[in-house]
Amino acid sequence: MNSIVIVGGGIAGLQAAQILQSKGLDFILIEKSMLLGGRVQSESFQGYTLDHGFQVLQTAYPEVQRSLRLSKWDLSYFQSGAYVLQDGKFKPFLNPLKSPFLFLKNIRSSGASIFDLLKLAWIWLKTQGSISPITSHPETTSEIISRYRFSEKFQRIFLRPFFAGIFLDDQLTPPASLFFYYMKQFLEGKAALPKHGIGDIALDLASRIPKEKLLTGVSVIEIQEKSLKLSNANTIHFDHLVLATDPKQACDLLKIDFPENAHFSSKTFYFSLDRNLETSLPLIHLMPLNSSPMLHFSCISQVNPSLAPEGKHLISATSLQIEVSEEEIAKKLARVLGLSQADFTYLKSFSIPHSLFKLGCFTEVCQKAEAKNIILAGDYTLFPSLQAALSSGRKAAEKILQDL
Numbered sequence: 001m002n003s004i005v006i007v008g009g010g011i012a013g014l015q016a017a018q019i020l021q022s023k024g025l026d027f028i029l030i031e032k033s034m035l036l037g038g039r040v041q042s043e044s045f046q047g048y049t050l051d052h053g054f055q056v057l058q059t060a061y062p063e064v065q066r067s068l069r070l071s072k073w074d075l076s077y078f079q080s081g082a083y084v085l086q087d088g089k090f091k092p093f094l095n096p097l098k099s100p101f102l103f104l105k106n107i108r109s110s111g112a113s114i115f116d117l118l119k120l121a122w123i124w125l126k127t128q129g130s131i132s133p134i135t136s137h138p139e140t141t142s143e144i145i146s147r148y149r150f151s152e153k154f155q156r157i158f159l160r161p162f163f164a165g166i167f168l169d170d171q172l173t174p175p176a177s178l179f180f181y182y183m184k185q186f187l188e189g190k191a192a193l194p195k196h197g198i199g200d201i202a203l204d205l206a207s208r209i210p211k212e213k214l215l216t217g218v219s220v221i222e223i224q225e226k227s228l229k230l231s232n233a234n235t236i237h238f239d240h241l242v243l244a245t246d247p248k249q250a251c252d253l254l255k256i257d258f259p260e261n262a263h264f265s266s267k268t269f270y271f272s273l274d275r276n277l278e279t280s281l282p283l284i285h286l287m288p289l290n291s292s293p294m295l296h297f298s299c300i301s302q303v304n305p306s307l308a309p310e311g312k313h314l315i316s317a318t319s320l321q322i323e324v325s326e327e328e329i330a331k332k333l334a335r336v337l338g339l340s341q342a343d344f345t346y347l348k349s350f351s352i353p354h355s356l357f358k359l360g361c362f363t364e365v366c367q368k369a370e371a372k373n374i375i376l377a378g379d380y381t382l383f384p385s386l387q388a389a390l391s392s393g394r395k396a397a398e399k400i401l402q403d404l
Ligand SMILES: Cc1cc2nc3c(=O)[nH]c(=O)nc-3n(C[C@H](O)[C@H](O)[C@H](O)COP(=O)(O)OP(=O)(O)OC[C@H]3O[C@@H](n4cnc5c(N)ncnc54)[C@H](O)[C@@H]3O)c2cc1C
Pocket: 007, 008, 009, 010, 011, 012, 013, 030, 031, 032, 033, 036, 037, 038, 039, 040, 052, 053, 054, 055, 056, 057, 058, 218, 219, 220, 221, 244, 245, 246, 249, 266, 352, 354, 355, 356, 377, 378, 379, 380, 384, 385, 386, 387, 389
């Protein structure tokens, strides 16, 4: 009997495991944390549900549609677009493909010129058909936005902060191919929040795997020839190994230096509020880059009321600076919303130094794994997203099925 080991119980590892399970194969999944889900976690706190970092589920992702049983989920949706800050006031800029009437109603105050809209329409047409996020593209996202000559205002209030929020990179260094890919997903799909938080994704995948195949709270500390040394002093044999850890751990285990500047950090703060915001549409609020320590915020209980207790509202605010304090964020929230700082009750924050990883930085680890016949899975092997985590997990499972 071939023994199969999956290391890492994030979305990629869970996806590989549930596919092997559906094919009736035996395996063990080893996860260092007591909780499954990796970077996709939600927790209950004083009656609120807090996600570890602001995350949305893009329903247009092909692998999301294929792997997650979305029809059984109670999803809530953000409206497509954003509140943009103009002359000290938030104005809605809406996706004309999704909300044509509201878009037309708000078009004059949205800050987008007719040329900006024509350019967006051109990009949308350009992205029809299948589009790969990882084709090599000579330009960065920042460069392509400049080359398209969107108006300075539209870049400042919408495009740049919107994409900085997706990439968690205010320099917009990811390649233009990724910009076009995400643009298509956001124009055509919906950004959803599961009823009990983003952690529902991990719970759904994990529920398809028998408990006895999941070893949590144990980490792999060394990869040897056909065996793994575990933190509980045991050694486990493998014939097939899926290494579905984050790339830092993959580099450590394969004895490769973790590339410098290959990651993006973020910190998400949660506050409760007793009143509803005046900006009552279920939209994210964008802050122009460099105008604030906060990149964006939303009243996520306006999108999904089950995230907050009855009569309370839950604000999620994200910064790219880990050292920012909750006081600074509350002060800024109060100023831009015309409220008092005392209106915001701080709940909790989540600092995630390795939130996302830079595309194209992990060739060495991929080559070393291949040379050792180790199958890598994880978003960083493709591009940073749930789509990539799910897809890499599927590819890993398919590789094993092929090799058996
Ligand atoms: C703040 C934030 C916002 C995001 N926003 C979005 C979004 O809006 N939309 C989107 O699509 N994606 C988003 N993402 C990305 C998405 O969360 C990731 O792409 C996905 O979770 C990656 O899953 P993974 O399985 O590849 O890696 P991970 O989640 O990192 O899983 C790796 C697992 O391996 C385990 N592990 C590590 N080392 C060992 C070891 N030695 N032994 C055993 N186990 C080990 C870890 O504990 C972890 O559970 C966001 C991520 C963050 C952090």
